[in-house]
Structure formats: C-alpha cells, structure tokens
Amino acid sequence: MLLGVLLILFFACFFYLASRNLLWGLILIAAFLPSYLIRFEILGIPLTVLEGMILISAAIWLIKSGRKNLKSQISNLKNYREWRAAIGLFLLAATVAVFVSPDLRAALGIWKAYFIEPALFFLVLVTTVKNRVEAEKIILGLVLGALPVAIFAVIQKFTGWLIPNPFWAAEATRRVTSVFGYPNAVALYLAPIVPFCIYLLIKVLKEQRTKNKEQNQKMFFIACSLLLALGSFLLAIIFAQSTGALLALATVAALAGLIYKKTRYWAVGVVVLFFLIVPFTSFREPLSQEVLLRGRSGQLRLNMWGETVEMLRARPIFGAGLAGYQSAVEPYHILNWAEIYLYPHNLFLNFWTETGLAGLAGFLLLVLNFYRLGIKRTRNDELGIRNQGLMLALLAAMTVILIHGLVDAPYFKNDLAIMFWLLLGLMF
Secondary structure, three states: OHHHHHHHHHHHHHHHHHHHOHHHHHHHHHHOHHHHHOEEEEOOEEEEHHHHHHHHHHHHHHHHHOHHHHHHHHHOOOOHHHHHHHHHHHHHHHHHHHHHOOOHHHHHHHHHHHHHHHHHHHHHHHHHOOOHHHHHHHHHHHHHHHHHHHHHHHHHHHHOOOOOOHHHHOHHHOOOOOOOOOHHHHHHHHHHHHHHHHHHHHHHHHHHOOOOHHHHHHHHHHHHHHHHHHHHHHHHHHHOOOHHHHHHHHHHHHHHHHHOHHHHHHHHHHHHHHHHHHHHOOOHHHHHHHHOOOOHHHHHHHHHHHHHHHHHHHOOOOOOOOOOHHHHHHHHOOOOOOOOOOOOOOHHHHHHHHHHHHHHHHHHHHHHHHHHHHHHHHOOHHHOHHHHHHHHHHHHHHHHHHHHOOOOOOOOOHHHHHHHHHHHHHHO
C-alpha cells in the first residue's frame, strides 16, 4: 500500500516536470536507469519505474507532437533515411523472435522492455534534444544518477552490507553488487559512463580558465564532484572484479591516447612499458589467465560459447527466440556442474540467439551507422572542438560496450538497453 502511494506521487511529479519540459523527463530517465529494480503491476502487466517514466514521456511527446505533425517531424530528421533500415530491421527481428520463443509471456516482456520502450525513448530523445548543451544536461544526469550506485558499491567493499551471495560477501572473496543482484551488473552499468565523466571533467577544467573568481569557485566544486564520481566509478568496477570492463576501459584509454596527437607518444611509451614490465611481475599469471581465458571463468565462457554455436547450427536463421536460450541450449549443455546462464555472455552471440540472424544484422547496422557518423563528425572542423569532444565521448562509451560485450551481455537488461539507445540518440 505504501509503495503504491509513493509510486503515484513519484509518477505525478515526473508527469508534471516532463509535461513542462520533455528535456527534464529525459534527464530524469538517464539519472534513474537503475529504477527498473522497482517493479509493480497494472492490470496484470508487469512494469518497472523506469518503464513508467519512458511510457509517460512517450505519451506526452505524442500528445504534444500531434498525429499530423508526427510523421513529418520524424521524416525531417537529418539522419532518418540512413538509420531507418537498421532500426526497422532490428525491431522487426525482435518482433519475429517473440513468436519463435517457447515462452510467449516472457518473450513479450523482453520485447516490451528491451526493444519497444528503448526505441520510444530514442524517438523522444532525437526529436527533443536540439543542441550540445541539452545533450550535456542528459549526460550530467546519467553521471549524477550513477554516483550513488558507485558510492554504495565502494562502501560494500569495506562492510559487506547487503551483498546477496555469501561467497561474494565473504571478506576474502568479496565482490560488490551495489543495488544490483550480481557483481558484473555494476561494471556493465558504470563502465560506459566513465568516458562521459572524463568528458565533462575536461570541459569544466577548460571553462574554469575563462571565468571570474566567483564562477571559478562554482566550477571548482563541479570539478571536484566529477573527480569524486570518476574515482567512485573506477573503484566500484575494480571492487566488482569485472576484468572485462577494466580491459575495455584500458583498451579505450590506450586507443584515445594513440589517436590524440598531444598524447600519442606518451600512450606509445605507456603501452610499451606495460608489455616490458608486466611479464616480470606477479600480475603476469592472473592477467594472462583472464586475457587468454585460461581461468575458471574463461573456461566456463569457452564451453558456453561452444554450446551456443552447436545450438545455432541447428537453428541458424531464427536462433532460440526471446527468452528461449536456456531451453534451446539445454540439449547441448556439457558442464553438469555449471548452471545454464540466461544468455551466452557474448553480445554478438546474444543477439543471434535471441533475435536470429536478422536481429544480429540490424544490431551491426546500427553500430556501423553510429561509428560512421561519429568518425565523420570528429573530422568535421566546422563542428567546433566542443562538439567533437562530445562525439569522441560517445564513440568511447560505445567502444567500451562492444569490447566488454566480447565476454558479457551489455544489452539485455532494462538499464543497459536504454543506455545503448541513449548513445545512438545522442549521436543521431
């Protein structure tokens, strides 16, 4: 009863703010991505707070746009024609996957939360956000919303509070989970936000040079807050012991250093030094086990991918359908001591198994359009250095997702699906 009253009050406040200015609604959605953990039902339909905010924003957007203006408003978007085929194929494949699935109810829930609602969010975003300043407000909301999650994860490292698994909670084997149910969820959520945090920090430090004394104090406070956020994000990822996320961030940092002229020589030096020193340190063996997948988790993933490939050989076109992976892969399961996971812990296999070859193709087209447009814009001097910086941050965030996606599934979760479409929308 109390939860119901609180939800009504929250959604009433959200509706008021979003109806006044849809940008505020988008900022709040970005800030409250983990709110998918708060679940409820309306007329037997399961929903989350995150879904409620997206649906309210979409309803306001539809009412304000009007049916007559809606089609022309979408058609007149600058990049609409280039992206239409990719988005259409992606959503069509997901819809077909609902009927391929052995569990129609579960498949409809995934289709709604991971495909239709993120696409609605994308449409609202690309027709609402008009410039870099508005985009930065959404990014700031994303960073500030992630800060409490990261701080709680850091506190968990030293206290063990509310870690659901006894093995993860034990001091000797502790892995933080923050508000989520498992450690990797912390890294999957925080890692793509790190480039945005760095982008905002650099922007604030540059602007501080041109401000007066009073404004400088304000900018100094913002810079300290962003430094706190950056440190908390990195510590939370380290304490979650997510090697995939750390390697993704390290790879993106090295690539950024090599691409940027002023840091190119330093980046080359650091990379060379790393490969010269690490083989003679105690980090060599654990690092090689993780990178070469020789450890327990690596071997588990190799077996999982092998089982998945065998399953896909039997059903290469449509895969297993949404929510169908566990039952489809069961006949091919080799390791009796290991559970059958919800997804195959590889982003590309993940889309193939869930949405078939068409869904994988749609995903790859979306990513290809994203990078093509991003690279084109970073080379466009007319955009200005600030817009180019935003493009680089978006490219870095997506690259973190794709590299981490080689060993995990950074899409098939409510918050991660919205984050993926948020990156697409800001680049679009």
